Amino acid sequence: MDVVQEVLEKHRKELDKYKPITVEKHLECRLDVGTLLITDPNDLDDRQIASAEKENYLRALTRDNTQLLVNAIWELNTERVDESIVAKLPEPTTVLPRMRKPPGPRVLTKWEKFAKEKGITKKKKEKKTYDEVLDKWVPTYGFKRAEAEQNKDWVLEVPQNVDPNTDMFQKKMDLRNEKVAKNEIQRMKNIVRAKKIEMPRSGYLGPEAATSSQLLTAVTVAKSSTASVGKFQNKLPKEREARGLGVKELIPGAKRKQSHIADQPEKEANLDLIKSVLNKKPKLDVEKAISLQKQDERLARDAESGNKPAKKSSKKGKGSRKAVGKKPKGNRGQRAPGKKAAAGRKRR
Amino acid sequence: MKRLSEERTKILFEKLSKYIGTNVKQLIDRADGTYCFREHRDRVYYVSERILKLSECFSQKQFACVGTCFGKFSKTNKLKLHITALSFIAPYAQYKVWVKPSFEQQFLYGNHIPKSGLGRITENAAQYQGVVVYSMNDLPLGFGVLARSTTDCKSADPLTTVCFHQSDIGEYIRAEDSLF
Numbered sequence: 122m123d124v125v126q127e128v129l130e131k132h133r134k135e136l137d138k139y140k141p142i143t144v145e146k147h148l149e150c151r152l153d154v155g156t157l158l159i160t161d162p163n164d165l166d167d168r169q170i171a172s173a174e175k176e177n178y179l180r181a182l183t184r185d186n187t188q189l190l191v192n193a194i195w196e197l198n199t200e201r202v203d204e205s206i207v208a209k210l211p212e213p214t215t216v217l218p219r220m221r222k223p224p225g226p227r228v229l230t231k232w233e234k235f236a237k238e239k240g241i242t243k244k245k246k247e248k249k250t251y252d253e254v255l256d257k258w259v260p261t262y263g264f265k266r267a268e269a270e271q272n273k274d275w276v277l278e279v280p281q282n283v284d285p286n287t288d289m290f291q292k293k294m295d296l297r298n299e300k301v302a303k304n305e306i307q308r309m310k311n312i313v314r315a316k317k318i319e320m321p322r323s324g325y326l327g328p329e330a331a332t333s334s335q336l337l338t339a340v341t342v343a344k345s346s347t348a349s350v351g352k353f354q355n356k357l358p359k360e361r362e363a364r365g366l367g368v369k370e371l372i373p374g375a376k377r378k379q380s381h382i383a384d385q386p387e388k389e390a391n392l393d394l395i396k397s398v399l400n401k402k403p404k405l406d407v408e409k410a411i412s413l414q415k416q417d418e419r420l421a422r423d424a425e426s427g428n429k430p431a432k433k434s435s436k437k438g439k440g441s442r443k444a445v446g447k448k449p450k451g452n453r454g455q456r457a458p459g460k461k462a463a464a465g466r467k468r469r
Numbered sequence: 470m471k472r473l474s475e476e477r478t479k480i481l482f483e484k485l486s487k488y489i490g491t492n493v494k495q496l497i498d499r500a501d502g503t504y505c506f507r508e509h510r511d512r513v514y515y516v517s518e519r520i521l522k523l524s525e526c527f528s529q530k531q532f533a534c535v536g537t538c539f540g541k542f543s544k545t546n547k548l549k550l551h552i553t554a555l556s557f558i559a560p561y562a563q564y565k566v567w568v569k570p571s572f573e574q575q576f577l578y579g580n581h582i583p584k585s586g587l588g589r590i591t592e593n594a595a596q597y598q599g600v601v602v603y604s605m606n607d608l609p610l611g612f613g614v615l616a617r618s619t620t621d622c623k624s625a626d627p628l629t630t631v632c633f634h635q636s637d638i639g640e641y642i643r644a645e646d647s648l649f
Contacts, residue, residue, distance in 0.1 A: 398482045409595040412618045
């Protein structure tokens, strides 16, 4: 009997090493076996958390909850595959949030955007159209379209203004290749625009693909690419400077010009500028000269026709009288020193 | 608000000197503090430096205007004077045109001045001279450009245009939204 007692004792001791697989919980835990997730709604014991036993308490709690999860797994149907027991997990019930933000709507291409703005809708073309020249139905695109076209344009006219030896078929093919290339560039540009990547701006894309602002930039860059950064390059009539973001960086020497604010105080700079504006040599204005001459002559004539005051009935009133009053000054020879011969006026 | 580039300052002074000649200096060289020209949304503003300092705490986007709007630069870099500049141009005007009371309203609706509407005119003004237009009781109404010189005016017939309309105080109502 002693032996039996011993064995039982040993077994009990061994059992004591393992904790029981049943766990008592105040509130039931939520289980999602599909994602191997267990959520414990029970409150943590504040006293335990505050005490030194915190780590042990948390470890025990985790063990208990894990035990519950394992229990749940064991309740599933199990099967044996190559000496290991395998359970098939059910579909997960917990909805996990996405890691990344959901993708937005596809960015419209330039044409699509334009068409949307203008309200242009795509017209569906017939798959086959009747060709009167060939007298049969011809596909508008795709399989056998090229063949049909070849049959139709089996001969091409060489226009009068073109060299008679040109290969019109080659020309037609070139035109088509160019179109394809242009379309490809535009497709790339659309991708660039959609992904908001920096596109290299340098280089000249050719008149087909470049936008007007790109052409303008190319002209400005080319002009300022001289040894003297374009300082002595003549301006074309109605020429415009390239503008926009980052254009300055492309133009050699442009950065230096950027700041127009000198050390000179603003007021003095302005006064200097005014001086230069006002001191500009006046253009020889024949009309003005004639009118001044006429004015002088008229005044002289008025003076000659007697020293009596100007007609009282003059409509001009004060203004003209003032002008007449000025007249004697003119005869002192200050007005036109160069015109001595002409100044044959009667001196008073 | 930024300082005008040298090119634009030159354009501005050239324009102003068409109306007030050498008196442009008076706008800059003032006894009552420093005044300067600033550019914002292609418009030129004439501001006292004291007020300019106060305006500096606003960002570009929030900013509407400060001081007096003198005019607007077109895309081809030409300056168009606004009527708001009149109060600064009128006192210094060298060449003046007075319109008859009967034509005042016509002018304020934006019409050119014909000989028949002309009351008085400064002597010796050449053709295409910038002038300030006054009513007969010396109230500045706007500005324009002479279509004919003073001497030619005298011999012109009553219906010919004497002064091209450029701007008038009626614009305060007509172009209220784009003026400042």
